[in-house]
Amino acid sequence: MSNFSNQIRASSSLIKRLKQRMTNPAALMQATRHFTTLEGHRPTIVHKRSLDILHDPWFNKGTAFSMTERDRLDLRGLLPPNVMTSEQQIQRFAADLKRLEVQARDGPSDPYALAKWRILNRLHDRNETMYYQVLIANIEEYAPIVYTPTVGLVCQNYSGLFRRPRGMYFSAEDRGEMMSMVYNWPAEQVDMIVVTDGSRILGLGDLGVQGIGIAIGKLDLYVAAAGINPQRVLPVMIDVGTNNEKLLKDPLYLGLQENRLDGDEYIAVIDEFMEAVFTRWPHVIVQFEDFQSKWAFKLLQRYRNTYRMFNDDVQGTAGVAIAGLLGAVRAQGRPMIDFPKQKIVVAGAGSAGIGVLNAARKTMARMLGNNESAFESAGRQFWVVDAKGLITEERENIDPEALPFARKVKEASRQGLREGASLAEVVREVKPDVLLGLSAVGGLFSNEVLEALKGSTSTRPAIFAMSNPTKNAECTPEEAFSIVGDNILFASGSPFQDVDLGNGHIGHCNQGNNMYLFPGIGLGTLLSGSRIISDGMLQAAAECLAEYMAEEEVLNGIIYPSTSRIRDITKEVAAAVVKEAIKEDLAEGYREMDARELQKLSQEEIVEYVKNNMWSPDYPTLVYKRD
Numbered sequence: 140m141s142n143f144s145n146q147i148r149a150s151s152s153l154i155k156r157l158k159q160r161m162t163n164p165a166a167l168m169q170a171t172r173h174f175t176t177l178e179g180h181r182p183t184i185v186h187k188r189s190l191d192i193l194h195d196p197w198f199n200k201g202t203a204f205s206m207t208e209r210d211r212l213d214l215r216g217l218l219p220p221n222v223m224t225s226e227q228q229i230q231r232f233a234a235d236l237k238r239l240e241v242q243a244r245d246g247p248s249d250p251y252a253l254a255k256w257r258i259l260n261r262l263h264d265r266n267e268t269m270y271y272q273v274l275i276a277n278i279e280e281y282a283p284i285v286y287t288p289t290v291g292l293v294c295q296n297y298s299g300l301f302r303r304p305r306g307m308y309f310s311a312e313d314r315g316e317m318m319s320m321v322y323n324w325p326a327e328q329v330d331m332i333v334v335t336d337g338s339r340i341l342g343l344g345d346l347g348v349q350g351i352g353i354a355i356g357k358l359d360l361y362v363a364a365a366g367i368n369p370q371r372v373l374p375v376m377i378d379v380g381t382n383n384e385k386l387l388k389d390p391l392y393l394g395l396q397e398n399r400l401d402g403d404e405y406i407a408v409i410d411e412f413m414e415a416v417f418t419r420w421p422h423v424i425v426q427f428e429d430f431q432s433k434w435a436f437k438l439l440q441r442y443r444n445t446y447r448m449f450n451d452d453v454q455g456t457a458g459v460a461i462a463g464l465l466g467a468v469r470a471q472g473r474p475m476i477d478f479p480k481q482k483i484v485v486a487g488a489g490s491a492g493i494g495v496l497n498a499a500r501k502t503m504a505r506m507l508g509n510n511e512s513a514f515e516s517a518g519r520q521f522w523v524v525d526a527k528g529l530i531t532e533e534r535e536n537i538d539p540e541a542l543p544f545a546r547k548v549k550e551a552s553r554q555g556l557r558e559g560a561s562l563a564e565v566v567r568e569v570k571p572d573v574l575l576g577l578s579a580v581g582g583l584f585s586n587e588v589l590e591a592l593k594g595s596t597s598t599r600p601a602i603f604a605m606s607n608p609t610k611n612a613e614c615t616p617e618e619a620f621s622i623v624g625d626n627i628l629f630a631s632g633s634p635f636q637d638v639d640l641g642n643g644h645i646g647h648c649n650q651g652n653n654m655y656l657f658p659g660i661g662l663g664t665l666l667s668g669s670r671i672i673s674d675g676m677l678q679a680a681a682e683c684l685a686e687y688m689a690e691e692e693v694l695n696g697i698i699y700p701s702t703s704r705i706r707d708i709t710k711e712v713a714a715a716v717v718k719e720a721i722k723e724d725l726a727e728g729y730r731e732m733d734a735r736e737l738q739k740l741s742q743e744e745i746v747e748y749v750k751n752n753m754w755s756p757d758y759p760t761l762v763y764k765r766d
């Protein structure tokens with residue numbers, strides 16, 4: 140939008156003016172102190188509570204509300220847990236102004252990305268309908284701002300960017316209080332919660348309380364892509380501390396400044412949160428996001444049969460990868476049923492990597508007859524490399540999640556490999572069809588690794604550099620096409636531009652990101668009224684995405700839709716999820732569409748039902764009525 144550059148120019152001149160006034164923050168603090176001494180002792184009577192206070196510029200103190208005030212005014216949970224002094228607030232504001240300048244100068248790809256995020260965020264605060272109109276109409280341009288990669292930068296800088304709170308914060312200090320504080324959220328109904336504990340935000344590590352940015356970004360896509368009503372979404376941060384030394388020492392950090400809770404204490408906090416939100420909103424769906432692997436699997440197993448929840452990094456990513464892997468088979472001009480013949484090297488054995496491995500193995504096994512021997516032989520198609528190299532059964536203290544994928548020592552040595560072999564060695568010896576990265580290590584697919592992939596036995600080797608944000612991608616599309624060749628397939632977790640191959644052809648850069656599935660999984664679950672999210676529902680979502688692309692597109696190397704089609708693909712995915720829930724007899728219905736009515740719907744009617752229940756950003760007519 141051309142308006143946008145004007146707005147950015149206007150905001151930089153505003154920043155300049157503010158900076159001139161802020162050159163002496165001590166004077167500003169002095170002024171604030173003077174104000175507090177005159178007015179500080181007499182209480183001010185307010186007739187508002189909760190968000191109404193936070194949204195009132197006269198009464199709002201933001202992070203400076205004391206804990207007792209937060210309790211008195213129903214603010215508990217609506218602000219990050221660390222109480223700040225007004226001096227600290229001013230320091231934070233001043234530091235943030237400086238940071239914007241540095242980002243604009245040193246930012247990696249789009250120097251205005253953070254400025255765009257701020258402007259969009261301010262619009263979000265002022266007028267939700269218009270915000271989502273802008274986002275939906277320009278989703279290709281702004282998904283990289285509200286979501287990866289910029290959302291990573293936003294989380295890294297969240298303590299500075301924080302202005303008006305959004306979402307809820309449950310902290311270790313709130314133990315015993317969660318059941319009551321959940322009622323501080325003003326919405327009577329919540330359909331979707333995205334919750335994080337901030338322990339592994341994209342590939343950026345432990346960002347503590349600042350991880351709330353990712354929950355907000357994911358929910359923006361729920362609204363834009365799935366048409367979930369924005370009044371019914373709730374971003375949540377569970378602050379159990381941080382192990383990030385920099386944040387622990389930062390006096391302006393907004394979260395708890397203590398090491399992360401662990402073991403039973405940690406589980407007790409998450410249990411209390413789950414009980415609280417499902418007590419207030421029994422039909423809510425909770426998406427777990429960016430929990431470190433250590434907890435991602437355990438929490439998924441703990442809750443998935445009791446609550447309507449899923450883990451996006453484990454299950455959403457798996458589905459998107461399966462769709463891409465099946466697309467890679469089709470792009471070779473082979474039928475999908477040939478998938479079990481693919482040799483796949485996976486770099487990264489964390490929540491995302493293991494999620495993909497389990498799902499890919501199950502998909503292969505199903506194609507091979509769905510019995511034990513099929514499952515066994517499917518397992519032999521994968522070679523997994525983590526920070527310590529190739530994983531074999533010789534590995535000491537092997538992670539139980541990775542154990543099923545450890546190569547047998549004898550088999551490995553027959554291939555010229557051993558425990559801990561490097562990624563380049565593995566690629567050289569295995570000559571895989573697919574090289575898939577979920578390692579969070581930018582540049583891991585080095586020249587040596589990509590050179591080794593030239594020996595692939597595939598007619599069309601596929602490279603999935605899925606780590607986020609952009610700087611964590613295992614390689615760029617330019618590197619992949621220039622080293623391995625024009626004929627490859629390429630996908631990355633964060634968006635890159637297509638590559639001009641210089642011979643009249645384009646090297647397509649697909650975005651392989653769980654954003655193509657999680658909105659549809661959430662919407663489909665909501666509209667089916669299923670009490671849980673079954674493997675079958677997740678599989679149906681993945682298959683729908685795999686089949687969405689036309690033969691011609693796939694043969695041209697386009698295996699995922701462009702983001703401009705995200706609302707349409709989400710509708711289809713949601714319909715596939717509803718259909719599977721009905722088939723598995725899990726669908727209990729939604730609003731006036733009860734289980735029986737759902738059973739009667741044809742495929743087309745299910746799609747129509749989904750479409751009719753997607754919120755669109757149109758201004759309603761407002762009418763005033765006295766209470």
Ligand SMILES: NC(=O)C1=CN([C@@H]2O[C@H](COP(=O)(O)OP(=O)(O)OC[C@H]3O[C@@H](n4cnc5c(N)ncnc54)[C@H](O)[C@@H]3O)[C@@H](O)[C@H]2O)C=CC1
Binds near residue numbers: 459492
């Ligand atoms: N494209 C998408 O839709 C998604 C992408 N991701 C990305 O995947 C990445 C990993 O996420 P998680 O699995 O949750 O993280 P994690 O921290 O649990 O796992 C990282 C894994 O990479 C391995 N690793 C580290 N250095 C390595 C090296 N030099 N060579 C090979 N492996 C190495 C680690 O040993 C570990 O197994 C992140 O960057 C995240 O943004 C995650 C979910 C979805």
Ligand SMILES: CC(=O)C(=O)O
Binds near residue numbers: 452
């Ligand atoms: C995309 C996503 O969920 C991640 O990078 O963690």
Ligand SMILES: [Mg+2]
Binds near residue numbers: 341428429451452
């Ligand atoms: Mg994630």
